[in-house]
Amino acid sequence: MKIVSVQERTVSLGSATANAAISFDSMTASAVVVEVETQRGRFHGLGFSSIGRYGHGGLLRERFIPRLLAASVTDLHDPDSGAFCMQRIWGVLMKDEKEGGHGERSGAVGVLETAIWDAYAKSEGLPLWALLQREFGHSDECGLPAGQTGVYASGGHYHATGDDASRLADEAKRCLDTGYSWFKLKIGGASETMDRKRIEATVAAAGQSRRIAVDANCAFDAPEKRQALAKLDALSLRWIEEPVNPLNYRGLDEVSSALTTAIATGENCFAAADSSNLLLYGGLRADRDILQMDFVLSYGLTEYLRMINMAEATGWSRRNFIPHAGHQAALHACAGLGLGAHETGSAPGPFGGVSACTRIANGIATVSDRPGTGIENKPELLRYFDGMID
Numbered sequence: 001m002k003i004v005s006v007q008e009r010t011v012s013l014g015s016a017t018a019n020a021a022i023s024f025d026s027m028t029a030s031a032v033v034v035e036v037e038t039q040r041g042r043f044h045g046l047g048f049s050s051i052g053r054y055g056h057g058g059l060l061r062e063r064f065i066p067r068l069l070a071a072s073v074t075d076l077h078d079p080d081s082g083a084f085c086m087q088r089i090w091g092v093l094m095k096d097e098k099e100g101g102h103g104e105r106s107g108a109v110g111v112l113e114t115a116i117w118d119a120y121a122k123s124e125g126l127p128l129w130a131l132l133q134r135e136f137g138h139s140d141e142c143g144l145p146a147g148q149t150g151v152y153a154s155g156g157h158y159h160a161t162g163d164d165a166s167r168l169a170d171e172a173k174r175c176l177d178t179g180y181s182w183f184k185l186k187i188g189g190a191s192e193t194m195d196r197k198r199i200e201a202t203v204a205a206a207g208q209s210r211r212i213a214v215d216a217n218c219a220f221d222a223p224e225k226r227q228a229l230a231k232l233d234a235l236s237l238r239w240i241e242e243p244v245n246p247l248n249y250r251g252l253d254e255v256s257s258a259l260t261t262a263i264a265t266g267e268n269c270f271a272a273a274d275s276s277n278l279l280l281y282g283g284l285r286a287d288r289d290i291l292q293m294d295f296v297l298s299y300g301l302t303e304y305l306r307m308i309n310m311a312e313a314t315g316w317s318r319r320n321f322i323p324h325a326g327h328q329a330a331l332h333a334c335a336g337l338g339l340g341a342h343e344t345g346s347a348p349g350p351f352g353g354v355s356a357c358t359r360i361a362n363g364i365a366t367v368s369d370r371p372g373t374g375i376e377n378k379p380e381l382l383r384y385f386d387g388m389i390d
Helices: 057-070 086-093 105-123 128-136 165-178 192-206 227-233 249-258 272-281 301-313 328-337 379-385
Strands: 002-012 028-038 041-048 148-154 183-186 212-215 263-265 342-345 359-361 364-366
Touching (some): 002 057, 002 379, 028 105, 028 379, 041 105, 041 379, 086 105, 086 301, 105 128, 105 301, 105 328, 128 328, 165 183, 165 192, 183 192, 192 227, 249 272, 272 301, 328 342
Parallel strands (some): 148 183, 183 212
Antiparallel strands (some): 002 028, 028 041, 148 364
């Protein structure tokens, strides 16, 4: 495989929504197209940033794209077998980068590496999920075959125009009626009384509390706010997400010890070393808690697989892994590797729903067997690549 060209575009997501921590009004993302040439022809790989961080245009243009374009064909292939090697690609991208200090570079490498995976899968004539199954194996612990994954809907944001409980209940019911397993809403950005009404409305719409999860976006980091978590614990929700700051391991350990409800966290861990510290010092419980590391923000699938291997070696299961964000690459990773479930946004846009060729029913997504990640079959996402593909 030869890298022919790489394009990057910073785009505006512009959504009038917010969670407990940030507004998405001025949020940007990076759209990346990598063109490769193989013995089977030329292929375009598409990558798109994850939500919650900004575009990575400067880093991509100054460091990572030039490294990729400067790489020789031998740099991209295993010296013994001659096969194309994503580990070698990762090494090219990370040349002269020091350990630690992940910051925004992990997202720049992640979106670029994801585009290369898309191109690689297309060059092999495989959907990404099947390529991942072939390369790394599929876990049957979730009880689903390769090509299928559990799927849930994420929404319940705060809106500038106000967000009443009845509208939120309608959103939850629509998602569950569409075939999603459970629904997640944002909390911590309104009064405790208002959030309680919002939770109760969605539980009523769902019919049972286990079909509702909440995302606090670190709203309970201060010790004096922890009493609210005890009240949430009594509701027997599916999980409480990011109750404290992602680097506050002591606080997370305290919360884990106090709660029966599952905790979901990890979306702001950007490397295998970060994830190792989370499991060592965060007090998380392998029998119930959820790991949400987002590989598009975390140096890509190559580093994500290191996270999975590290966690499995310490008693965790692939069932515990439910990636953050709802991008197409994560859908394929869940279906190909046998992860716990896939998150998808409930609102229209690049992170909402799934590709048109993916079927959702009874809480299960059956992913298409079309080559690549399927961005071309998701018009609300593909529009960000207008003019970038021949």
